[in-house]
Amino acid sequence: MDNKSLTLELFDLVNKRKYTSSDIAKIETLLKEGADVNYQEPEYPFETILYRVISSWKKEERLAIVKLLQSYNVDVNVECDIFLPIEHAAQKGDEKVVEFLLENGADEGFQATLKIAIEGEHIEIAKILIDTGINLDMHEGADVPFLNYCTEPYRIRDRKKEYDVVPGVTIAQFLIDRGANPNGLPNSSLTPLQNAVNNDFFELVELLFDNGIESIAEEDPILLMVQSVEMAKILLQKGANINVRSEKYRGSTPLISSISKENRSLIEFFIEEKANLYSVDNDGFTAFHRAVLLEDINLIKYLADYYDIKKCDEIYSLLSIVDSTWIKKIIEELLSDT
Structure with a gap:
């Protein structure tokens, strides 16, 4: 059998999804006979032998096969399906394979791997990655703190399940303990606190305040979130x-933002709390104008x-922004009443 046939076999x-000890022996035999350990299919998703092993082998067997491939000089930095x-390996929650790859030539994708580990709450993998410095x-030279990714396990949690510790909290505390700044950076496009608020993640908000955030700056637009x-x-x-x-x-305020969200409870709350009713956004519209636009x-x-x-x-002329005949009639009545 030629090398190409051995390689395709x-x-x-390695993609069977169910294996026996004889399969493992067969893999080694094929490699010994000349199968190309670095074969990659020519079309999307460009799968490799290593990718298939990580994808389909059970965790308790995966590392042994990865080690076998490495002994035949598998390239551990070949991208497959992005x-x-x-x-x-981080997506699979396999800290042993992650660690082995790091020790055997993996030199790319560390930050993306850490993001995956955080979103999957794989603390052991996060620890391994953080130890690389x-x-x-x-994140990747951008102004996004890794703490922001702690909202993902909370967002996808089972809402019918009761948790002793809500998903996302433990990994967030771990990151803070390892040096993550609860405030993010001064130029962060979205701070950890803003991101937690945007996801209505009360436990993370409490954790951030307990770990260094003392107050909210007057210019912080956090109430818009x-x-x-x-x-x-x-x-x-x-x-x-x-x-x-x-x-x-765009010049929005918490009240204007709540109108845009069509969040009636927030609208009523901000009005009760004496929000400035006549503040305008960059289009010159008050919250009332925004409600008119919503019809x-x-x-x-x-x-x-x-x-x-x-x-x-x-x-700003109310009638000039009205298209609906019904809304126009209501505005005309309101204007005549005043």
């Missing part, structure tokens, strides 16, 4: 500015009890 063999072998406050009244209350107690106006979000009749009528409609019209 090996390529098929993932490097070390990244794929990764900057935990900057809240999803619930309960979270908004916590942030206001920590100093969040209810009237913050953020250029990053939400019930919301418009609710807000009309708090707004001076004529003042809103002076800020």
Whole structure:
């Protein structure tokens, strides 16, 4: 049998998904007879023999086969289906294979692998990667802290299940213990706290405050990210500015943002907390204007009890932004009443 035939036989063999000791012996025989350990299929997803072993072999058997391939000089840095072998091993939660690859030539994809480990709450893998000297406050030269990825296990958690520790908290505490800054970097596009708030992740918010965040800066647009009244209350107690106006979000305010989200409970809460009703965004619109644009009749009528409609019209003509005949009639009635 020629080497090409041996290689294709090996390529098929390592993808069976169910193996016996005779299969392992056959793999070694094929390699000894000249099968190409670095064969890669020519079309997407460009699978390699190493990729197939990591994908299909059970964890308790996988390392032995990876070691066998390495003894025949398998290339551990060949990307397949956009993932490097070390990244794929992290997806499988296989810390032993991750460690072996690092010790045997893996020299790419460390930060991506750490991200995968965090999102999968694989603490042992995270530890191995952090020991390589990764900057935990900057992912791949960008301004994204690795703490931000701790929201992923929380986001995909089983919402019907009761947890002793909510997913995402343990890995976050681990990262902080290993030096991650709870505040992120000064130029972070989204701080760990903002990201936790955006995901309504109360336990992570509490953890971040317990580990170094003392208060919220007046200019921090964090209230634009809240999803619930309960979270908004916590942030206001920590100093969040209810009237913050953020250029990053086109001049939006917490109240305007809550209108855009169509979050009625937040809208009512911010109004009750005396948010500035007449602050305008970069389009010159107040929260009332945004409600008009939504064409939400019930919301418009609710807000009309708090707004001076004529003042809103002076800020920006209400009728000029109305398309609906019904909404136009309501606005005309409100203007005539004032």
